[in-house]
Amino acid sequence: MRKVLLSATALATAIASTLALANDKLVQLSQSEENWVMTGKNYNANNYSKATQINEKNVKQLRPAWTFSTGVLNGHEGTPLVVNGTMYIHSPFPNLTFALDLDNPTRIKWMDKPKQNAAARAVACCDVVNRGLAYWPGDGKVPPLIFKTQLDGHIVALDATTGAVHWKLENSDIRVGSTLTIAPYVVKDYVIVGSSGAELGVRGYLTAYDVKTGEQKWRAYATGPDDELRLAKDFNSANPHYGQFGLGLKTWEGDAWKIGGGTNWGWYAFDPGTNLIYFGSGNPAPWNETMRPGDNKWTMTIWGRNVDNGEARFGYQKTPHDEWDYAGVNVMMLSEQTDKAGKKRKLLTHPDRNGIIYTLDRENGDLVSADKLDDTVNWVKSVDLKTGLPLRDPEFATRMDHNGRDICPSAMGYHNQGHDSYNPEKQTFFLGINHICMDWEPFMLPYRAGQFFVGATLNMYPGPKGDRQNYEGLGQIKAYNAITGEYKWDKMERFAVWGGTLATAGNLVFYGTLDGFIKARHADTGDLLWKFKLPSGVIGHPMTYTHKGTQYVAIFYGVGGWPGIGLVQDLEDPTAGLGAVGAFKKLANYTQMGGGIMVFSLDGKGPYDDLSLGEYASN
Amino acid sequence: MPFPLQTRLPRAFRIAGCLLLGLVPLQAAAAPAELRICASEIEAPYSYKDGSGFENRIAEVVAAQMGRKATFVWSPRAAIYLVRDALDKNECDVVMGLDTGDERVLTTRPYYRAGYVLVTRADRELEIGSWSDPRLAAMGSIAMGFASSAEAMMKKIGKYEDNANYVYSLVDFKSRRNQYLRVDPARMVNEVAQGKADAAIAFAPEVARYVKASTIPLHMQTVPADDTGAGEPIPFQFDQSMAVRKGDQALLDALNDALVKAAPQIRKVLGDEGIPFIPAAS
Numbered sequence: 001m002r003k004v005l006l007s008a009t010a011l012a013t014a015i016a017s018t019l020a021l022a023n024d025k026l027v028q029l030s031q032s033e034e035n036w037v038m039t040g041k042n043y044n045a046n047n048y049s050k051a052t053q054i055n056e057k058n059v060k061q062l063r064p065a066w067t068f069s070t071g072v073l074n075g076h077e078g079t080p081l082v083v084n085g086t087m088y089i090h091s092p093f094p095n096l097t098f099a100l101d102l103d104n105p106t107r108i109k110w111m112d113k114p115k116q117n118a119a120a121r122a123v124a125c126c127d128v129v130n131r132g133l134a135y136w137p138g139d140g141k142v143p144p145l146i147f148k149t150q151l152d153g154h155i156v157a158l159d160a161t162t163g164a165v166h167w168k169l170e171n172s173d174i175r176v177g178s179t180l181t182i183a184p185y186v187v188k189d190y191v192i193v194g195s196s197g198a199e200l201g202v203r204g205y206l207t208a209y210d211v212k213t214g215e216q217k218w219r220a221y222a223t224g225p226d227d228e229l230r231l232a233k234d235f236n237s238a239n240p241h242y243g244q245f246g247l248g249l250k251t252w253e254g255d256a257w258k259i260g261g262g263t264n265w266g267w268y269a270f271d272p273g274t275n276l277i278y279f280g281s282g283n284p285a286p287w288n289e290t291m292r293p294g295d296n297k298w299t300m301t302i303w304g305r306n307v308d309n310g311e312a313r314f315g316y317q318k319t320p321h322d323e324w325d326y327a328g329v330n331v332m333m334l335s336e337q338t339d340k341a342g343k344k345r346k347l348l349t350h351p352d353r354n355g356i357i358y359t360l361d362r363e364n365g366d367l368v369s370a371d372k373l374d375d376t377v378n379w380v381k382s383v384d385l386k387t388g389l390p391l392r393d394p395e396f397a398t399r400m401d402h403n404g405r406d407i408c409p410s411a412m413g414y415h416n417q418g419h420d421s422y423n424p425e426k427q428t429f430f431l432g433i434n435h436i437c438m439d440w441e442p443f444m445l446p447y448r449a450g451q452f453f454v455g456a457t458l459n460m461y462p463g464p465k466g467d468r469q470n471y472e473g474l475g476q477i478k479a480y481n482a483i484t485g486e487y488k489w490d491k492m493e494r495f496a497v498w499g500g501t502l503a504t505a506g507n508l509v510f511y512g513t514l515d516g517f518i519k520a521r522h523a524d525t526g527d528l529l530w531k532f533k534l535p536s537g538v539i540g541h542p543m544t545y546t547h548k549g550t551q552y553v554a555i556f557y558g559v560g561g562w563p564g565i566g567l568v569q570d571l572e573d574p575t576a577g578l579g580a581v582g583a584f585k586k587l588a589n590y591t592q593m594g595g596g597i598m599v600f601s602l603d604g605k606g607p608y609d610d611l612s613l614g615e616y617a618s619n
Numbered sequence: 620m621p622f623p624l625q626t627r628l629p630r631a632f633r634i635a636g637c638l639l640l641g642l643v644p645l646q647a648a649a650a651p652a653e654l655r656i657c658a659s660e661i662e663a664p665y666s667y668k669d670g671s672g673f674e675n676r677i678a679e680v681v682a683a684q685m686g687r688k689a690t691f692v693w694s695p696r697a698a699i700y701l702v703r704d705a706l707d708k709n710e711c712d713v714v715m716g717l718d719t720g721d722e723r724v725l726t727t728r729p730y731y732r733a734g735y736v737l738v739t740r741a742d743r744e745l746e747i748g749s750w751s752d753p754r755l756a757a758m759g760s761i762a763m764g765f766a767s768s769a770e771a772m773m774k775k776i777g778k779y780e781d782n783a784n785y786v787y788s789l790v791d792f793k794s795r796r797n798q799y800l801r802v803d804p805a806r807m808v809n810e811v812a813q814g815k816a817d818a819a820i821a822f823a824p825e826v827a828r829y830v831k832a833s834t835i836p837l838h839m840q841t842v843p844a845d846d847t848g849a850g851e852p853i854p855f856q857f858d859q860s861m862a863v864r865k866g867d868q869a870l871l872d873a874l875n876d877a878l879v880k881a882a883p884q885i886r887k888v889l890g891d892e893g894i895p896f897i898p899a900a901s
Contacts, residue, residue: 119791122791122792122793123791123792174792175784175788176784176787176788177784177787177788177792197792199794199796200784200787200792200794201783201784201787202784254774254777254780255777255779255780255781256780258780258781258783259780259783259784286795287794287795287796445699445700445702445703445799446717446718446721446723447698447699447717447718448716448717448718448822448857448859449718449733449735449767449768449822449825449857450718450767450768450854450857451764451765451766451767451768452766453699453765453766453799454766455795455796455797455798455799456796456797457797458797575797578796578797579797
């Protein structure tokens with residue numbers, strides 16, 4: 001079925017056959033349990049592996065097989081890739097890349113150590129993370145390529161076999177406050193990359209480049225005139241109440257859209273059937289809502305864009321006129337499920353920062369369900385499925401002259417950048433949750449010559465189900481059904497489950513914790529079946545691959561990112577790091593900085609079972 | 620225990636009184652009453668921890684007129700926090716250089732008036748007479764402070780958004796979300812001198828010292844009045860006062876008296892600083 005859809009797409013768009021072939025190749029690679037070719041495992045972005053060698057019965061026998069340190073001590077987000085027997089590993093700034101041969105990881109196959117403008121460090125808002133790599137399988141003329149982003153705003157294509165730079169270009173200008181932390185995304189012969197820096201008035205955009213040459217194919221903005229938003233002629237025709245044309249200007253005061261934010265630094269998904277890529281645009285700027293009246297479209301929006309020309313078929317704005325920094329860039333997971341009316345539908349499920357998990361029909365953008373990630377979400381009472389609008393509770397607004405108390409979720413969201421998973425056999429999403437609330441105290445200090453400073457103090461602390469005395473109980477792990485809206489099980493965690501989850505057909509869900517555990521739970525019951533204490537806390541997500549008949553589970557360790565900013569930069573003021581320092585003040589009691597990967601297998605089976613492997617051999 | 624003390628007190632006072640009569644003038648010369656000035660260590664050129672700020676000097680002049688000694692209660696934070704975090708907590712008694720009529724405090728009669736200026740390189744020979752001047756419209760980067768009259772005016776003439784990234788570069792792209800960021804006035808002036816900014820628009824007292832000291836000749840002109848005709852006109856000139864806590868009327872009166880007497884000396888400090896004189900509004 002998928003094959004038929006693919007060739008139909010290729011014919012309809014009349015694109016050179018090599019292009020469709022390359023895409024086919026990536027789809028094929030992604031279907032093999034020996035590979036993990038993109039961050040979300042496959043275009044459905046479901047982090048789901050059919051491998052069953054490791055399962056609920058034997059998972060307690062997992063032991064380390066081998067490890068690798070990146071030599072970088074900041075937060076390690078995302079996950080490594082495995083393609084055809086090679087593992088590709090990324091690091092935070094200075095954005096090192098390593099290739100390891102899985103037959104023999106002893107000697108580094110190649111590494112890329114870019115020289116970067118150190119000024120990029122100063123511009124990055126929340127630690128100097130990077131979310132990963134992308135792979136393009138080659139077309140016979142151009143070799144297979146690895147794509148990476150650098151904090152200083154460059155995107156680089158590396159020869160996947162040698163590590164040599166194939167091309168390099170600037171996507172984001174750090175001189176205007178724009179950095180890159182996102183993992184690039186390959187679809188067909190395009191490499192797609194977003195942007196960061198909304199806090200600094202960067203106007204968000206998404207760009208597609210030719211994988212072979214770096215030539216820009218299209219660029220679509222999140223705010224501004226319709227042609228720059230790249231709205232299709234039938235944009236939102238299925239849901240005109242979401243809004244259609246002219247709104248990228250009309251929902252802003254004056255020219256404020258020019259610095260309106262809406263960057264995207266999260267994750268993507270792609271459906272070869274609809275030919276759309278799916279992603280979310282982030283928060284509007286400036287952060288103070290009184291300074292930007294209007295809905296601020298199209299920030300905070302779930303987009304479906306035609307991958308060949310960037311044109312948007314639909315856009316659904318989740319949080320019109322954001323007041324809390326609920327940047328909507330989180331993971332989009334694709335599934336095919338039967339809805340309540342018994343109709344088989346192609347769906348997209350997105351756990352948002354704002355504490356709502358949305359499921360849309362990914363063909364036209366219809367809103368199918370919108371449930372709270374936890375019953376303690378309070379800024380919104382419910383989402384009207386007919387209008388798509390959130391019904392707000394004004395008590396938890398953040399306007400000037402109003403001290404917002406106990407707003408849930410906090411600015412970090414009940415879900416942040418974690419890449420979650422979906423088990424299609426069980427129709428279950430496994431969600432890593434932040435259980436954090438906040439006080440938002442605005443203040444205004446007048447000064448001389450008519451100047452005034454409008455600020456807010458953010459204090460963050462555990463949600464109502466956590467331990468507010470001891471600042472623990474900041475996270476949850478949950479199993480969710482998007483059709484019934486029910487949670488099959490949920491468990492509290494000491495800290496936020498920041499990195500995301502991995503689901504396997506072995507009846508398991510894996511994830512890492514900020515305090516440094518990798519854990520495996522039973523997919524049906526949530527029972528804890530296995531755990532291992534890693535050298536440092538986790539903000540990435542686990543992956544799995546099979547090599548030479550052995551199934552491995554790999555995970556980055558390396559605490560940091562927004563939750564670890566206090567630990568990484570040794571901050572003490574609880575309101576620093578936009579309040580994260582206070583919320584995670586106990587983290588340093590459990591873990592310290594580190595950076596690398598650990599690879600597990602049953603009984604630690606692996607390449608070094610052969611004792612001669614990696615030994616010095618004299619002639 | 621208190622009882623015997625009370626009975627002895629009158630005698631003790633009489634003795635002390637005799638001594639005091641003779642000593643009072645001497646004591647005043649040795650240790651005059653102090654005037655506690657709330658001052659920021661990092662608000663150059665207004666106030667700086669070595670006392671080199673021009674408002675530090677004005678405070679000394681005014682205190683001397685009152686027969687007191689200016690004692691600076693230093694804060695490591697920006698001056699914007701002085702009222703909330705120092706004056707209102709009784710850590711000090713006087714704040715320098717607030718807008719006359721600031722509602723959080725009692726303000727003295729204005730001790731000077733100043734306005735916004737446009738700073739350009741002298742070799743560009745610019746004299747801007749209107750906000751609709753095409754030479755202003757053609758400028759690519761204009762340095763200014765956040766939330767200032769300059770910023771409000773730039774919004775009004777549609778130049779704010781395109782210039783915002785440049786202004787953020789002046790604070791190294793730090794987020795203003797929950798921290799106060801001040802654009803360093805010395806940096807603003809230097810940007811103009813180096814040709815990195817076409818102009819700087821700032822409150823004259825904030826930049827005058829650096830304009831005067833620049834080795835590359837700079838031109839500092841008063842900005843035109845708001846001539847857009849749209850909405851409320853944006854003010855560019857402000858009366859500056861000293862301030863005391865609400866209810867501290869006696870100190871306010873004493874400061875007002877001293878300001879009259881100190882006027883010539885204050886004029887001299889402002890003149891040395893290079894701040895263009897503007898007569899008080901009233």
